[in-house]
Amino acid sequence: MDSESHHRSVLPSVAALAAVAYLLYGIGLVVYRLYLHPLAKFPGPRLAAATYWYEAYYELVKTGKFSNKISELHDQYGPIVRVTPYELHIRDSRALDTVYPAGVYLDKERWDRSFGSGGVLQTVHASVHKRRRAALNPMCHALQFNKSPGHVFADGTQNSRWNRHVVRRTGRTMQVLQECALTVSRFSKRSIMEVIHIVHQHIDEFTDRMLEYEARKEPLNVTWAFPALTGDIIMDYFFGFNYGSTKHPEFQSFHAAFKALGLAGHVAMQFPWFLPMMDYIPPGFAEWLQPALKPLLDLKRDLHNLVYRTLNGEDLKTNDAKRTIFQEILSSKLPDSEKSQKRLEEEANIVVAGGVETTAFALDIAVYHITNTPHIYQRLHADLVAAFPNRSKLDLQTLEQMPYLRACAMEALRLSYGISARNPRTHDKAIQYREWVIPARTNISMSIPDVHHDESIFPHSTKYIPERWLGDAKTPDGVSLEKFMISFGRGTRSCPGMNLAWTELHLIMGMMFRRFKFELYEPDINDVLMEHDFFVPRQRADCKGVRVIIESTVD
Numbered sequence: 001m002d003s004e005s006h007h008r009s010v011l012p013s014v015a016a017l018a019a020v021a022y023l024l025y026g027i028g029l030v031v032y033r034l035y036l037h038p039l040a041k042f043p044g045p046r047l048a049a050a051t052y053w054y055e056a057y058y059e060l061v062k063t064g065k066f067s068n069k070i071s072e073l074h075d076q077y078g079p080i081v082r083v084t085p086y087e088l089h090i091r092d093s094r095a096l097d098t099v100y101p102a103g104v105y106l107d108k109e110r111w112d113r114s115f116g117s118g119g120v121l122q123t124v125h126a127s128v129h130k131r132r133r134a135a136l137n138p139m140c141h142a143l144q145f146n147k148s149p150g151h152v153f154a155d156g157t158q159n160s161r162w163n164r165h166v167v168r169r170t171g172r173t174m175q176v177l178q179e180c181a182l183t184v185s186r187f188s189k190r191s192i193m194e195v196i197h198i199v200h201q202h203i204d205e206f207t208d209r210m211l212e213y214e215a216r217k218e219p220l221n222v223t224w225a226f227p228a229l230t231g232d233i234i235m236d237y238f239f240g241f242n243y244g245s246t247k248h249p250e251f252q253s254f255h256a257a258f259k260a261l262g263l264a265g266h267v268a269m270q271f272p273w274f275l276p277m278m279d280y281i282p283p284g285f286a287e288w289l290q291p292a293l294k295p296l297l298d299l300k301r302d303l304h305n306l307v308y309r310t311l312n313g314e315d316l317k318t319n320d321a322k323r324t325i326f327q328e329i330l331s332s333k334l335p336d337s338e339k340s341q342k343r344l345e346e347e348a349n350i351v352v353a354g355g356v357e358t359t360a361f362a363l364d365i366a367v368y369h370i371t372n373t374p375h376i377y378q379r380l381h382a383d384l385v386a387a388f389p390n391r392s393k394l395d396l397q398t399l400e401q402m403p404y405l406r407a408c409a410m411e412a413l414r415l416s417y418g419i420s421a422r423n424p425r426t427h428d429k430a431i432q433y434r435e436w437v438i439p440a441r442t443n444i445s446m447s448i449p450d451v452h453h454d455e456s457i458f459p460h461s462t463k464y465i466p467e468r469w470l471g472d473a474k475t476p477d478g479v480s481l482e483k484f485m486i487s488f489g490r491g492t493r494s495c496p497g498m499n500l501a502w503t504e505l506h507l508i509m510g511m512m513f514r515r516f517k518f519e520l521y522e523p524d525i526n527d528v529l530m531e532h533d534f535f536v537p538r539q540r541a542d543c544k545g546v547r548v549i550i551e552s553t554v555d
């Protein structure tokens with residue numbers, strides 16, 4: 001036999017051996033996961049315990065429907081279910097403190113697969129997250145005040161050993177604010193006021209656009225308009241410039257691009273090669289494939305340039321905000337490896353992604369339900385008229401003290417969820433949950449929509465009922481209702497953009513419901529209902545968006 005034919009005869013047997021070895025490995029892995037793995041004793045479908053293809057089927061084939069399936073599994077198996085080979089999901093609002101304990105930095109696994117490892121949101125390791133988060137905090141209006149070390153505040157956060165505590169301005173933290181009285185209120189007002197003129201400026205532009213639609217008697221699609229507004233605010237706030245989306249005739253913003261990305265996060269989660277591959281696709285080709293991606297591709301290009309030039313010491317702001325996020329990170333104590341071009345770009349992308357759609361969707365929900373429920377509109381409008389007899393002057397401080405406005409915003413936040421994805425944490429120690437001992441280093445997740453639709457806490461949970469937040473709102477067993485409003489997450493990884501989001505909600509809702517009244521155009525509840533869990537909640541693909549006919553109020 002010559003050497004060529006010898007090679008030909010050997011090759012198939014090598015391939016066959018490799019195939020057999022792979023098959024045996026696969027069988028061994030499945031047997032291990034089903035019978036020998038420490039999670040083997042936990043309830044759940046065997047297929048989900050055996051392979052990630054179970055998750056992949058519901059996320060990819062059924063398009064973002066694994067969270068629905070998980071709800072069905074909880075109905076069948078109880079409050080704790082093994083949903084993938086290495087993950088337990090809990091549906092039990094009372095377990096929040098166990099999974100997201102106050103002041104404890106925990107690992108968060110797998111989100112880096114969907115979004116890359118550079119942003120704070122998807123950082124896996126607790127120690128790295130802590131450093132990255134500290135570098136961002138000055139941008140997020142962290143408020144610091146004296147309180148004894150170890151003190152646990154009403155929002156569940158624990159005071160650090162430096163005798164300082166970070167307070168954020170949310171409904172929940174109002175209790176914290178009460179605890180520390182005047183000192184914090186003063187700091188809080190000052191920090192918000194540093195950027196308030198920029199927010200006001202964009203809201204004024206938005207008001208002009210509303211007047212334009214009113215004059216033309218044309219319905220305004222707020223589902224498209226709000227991301228333009230929140231996008232301009234975020235861009236100015238973090239990067240010192242904006243794309244003028246609010247002024248754009250069609251409110252061109254990142255919204256269409258985020259919508260078009262839809263499944264991409266789930267694809268990347270299942271196939272680790274997907275994200276790196278995307279980096280190699282020339283932007284022009286990506287835009288040709290999916291024109292809706294243009295604004296995000298522009299953003300990517302602009303952020304790349306901005307980071308590059310900032311790294312070279314240029315000051316590139318076009319507005320009068322104090323510093324850009326890049327200057328903030330570069331002057332932080334992060335090691336140099338954390339200040340690379342790629343890392344800064346990924347961080348920048350994540351704050352845009354985190355701040356634009358979340359706030360906009362909460363506003364959609366508010367506009368839809370308040371307009372659709374006349375008694376809510378009437379009460380809110382009457383409150384606003386009483387607080388602001390002069391319709392053209394609205395100030396944040398007064399708006400923040402209006403209980404019904406706040407209740408309307410809380411209900412919008414509750415029904416918009418923030419993030420619909422399972423929110424995982426990995427604890428270093430074993431955890432006791434009911435009769436179960438969850439082994440150390442297990443990936444445990446809970447989901448915000450589950451808590452927000454817990455009927456024992458929020459009766460008629462699918463309904464928009466601001467009144468549930470009025471007065472000293474409590475659960476039937478006397479726990480503050482705000483403990484279960486987790487749109488901004490919980491614990492050390494909770495949303496750092498809360499201050500800004502609340503400021504936007506107060507000012508935008510205040511302006512809209514003081515100065516205008518609305519009529520829904522072709523109302524469709526599906527415009528504000530989650531159909532797909534694409535990490536953030538997404539509506540049915542054929543939804544046209546919340547559209548309103550605008551009329552200026554005369555009082």
Ligand code: HEM
Pocket residue numbers: 120121122133350351354355356358359360362413417418419423486487488489490492493494495496497498500501
């Ligand atoms: C209504 C508005 C918003 C909602 C409901 C919301 C919700 C959330 C949630 C649920 C998380 C994840 C928390 C976790 O992993 O436990 C998060 C994280 C984050 N959000 Fe927001 N967000 C909002 C607005 C904003 C804004 C305006 C910004 C930017 C200024 C922002 C920036 C971020 C960032 C950077 C993170 C990652 C934090 C970390 O992992 O430490 N968000 N947000």
